[in-house]
Amino acid sequence: MNDVxxxxxxxxxxxxxxESLKLHTTFKIGGKVPLFVIPKTKNIFVKTLNYLIEKRINFKIIGEGANLIINDNDLNFIVVSTEYLTNITLGNEYIFAESGVPISRLSYFAMENGLSGLEFAAGIPGSLGGALFMNAGAYNGQISDVIEEVEAYDLKEKKIILLNKKEIGFDYRKSIFQKRRYISLRAKLKLFKDKKENIEKKMKELSLKRWEKQPLEYPSAGSIFKRPKPDFYVGTTIEKLGLKGFSIGDAEISNKHAGFIINKGNATFSDVMNIIEHVKKTVKEKYGEDLEVEPEIW
Ligand SMILES: Cc1cc2nc3c(=O)[nH]c(=O)nc-3n(C[C@H](O)[C@H](O)[C@H](O)COP(=O)(O)OP(=O)(O)OC[C@H]3O[C@@H](n4cnc5c(N)ncnc54)[C@H](O)[C@@H]3O)c2cc1C
Structure with missing residues (x-):
């Protein structure tokens, strides 16, 4: 590993x-990786991916670590971070942004430039790359609404490709980035002009809702389960089952929002996974629904 x-x-x-991945995830859970690598520019990022592929070294990409549940054993892969891919440029009704730009920062950047369409993202933690991966969304908006094109690196063909919106195959919390070995580098977002005050007002309203409903004072990975069908609200269901406050070790189903598991201090990977299994089993027994975990599990 020293040569690498x-x-x-x-x-x-x-x-x-x-490096402990605990330090790089919003859940504050995760073991050590031998190398945590932060390429300084987009070109260096691509060269890094190319190098790792050629040397057949096992690696994973991390944005802000806001959608990850990571095993706390020692891990045998390298992590490559998009942390420094933060260039943003402004066109007329377009924004071009690299995949490491925090999605919430992008939302405020759009507002300051009188561009509407990203208000929903004001409070979503994570990078643009992570948002593309998961088709992140909230309050009736999602990243797919504003994406026109994504420049990505195809790990199989070892080349940069351009994907249009259709090719990205966005769906509810789904995109091609989960299926194919594509790493997003930069995206073109199409927004529309509006008064700054209107955009700011909407962002404030949504941020206030988030502040009041989500346990932002504790480490978490956001919503733990995807909705199995559009009208099935997992948080409300968990609450009805009397599972609010259910805890194992330092992991607890939030009393503020039952869709979240919070880390009250030293929660372990297995504490979290055991809660997840308990909820899945109870929901299956009482409602017949199979819940799918939203965050990626490493
Ligand atoms: C308090 C809280 C609230 C949240 N609220 C919401 C919400 O309202 N709506 C919502 O949708 N989500 C929400 N989330 C989840 C999270 O914010 C999103 O999923 C976000 O998009 C994750 O981005 P990230 O950069 O942190 O991704 P990471 O957690 O770093 O990575 C997640 C996955 O994306 C992959 N990935 C990251 N970057 C790239 C890239 N450039 N190319 C290819 N793959 C990549 C990673 O390999 C990994 O598999 C919330 C999370 C928290 C902690």
């Missing part, structure tokens, strides 16, 4: 050795 670290450093990456 040296070569990636010489390519232009920041290198963190034996």
């Amino acid at each position: 670290a040296k070569e990636l450093y010489l390519l232009g990456c920041n290198i963190l050795k034996n």
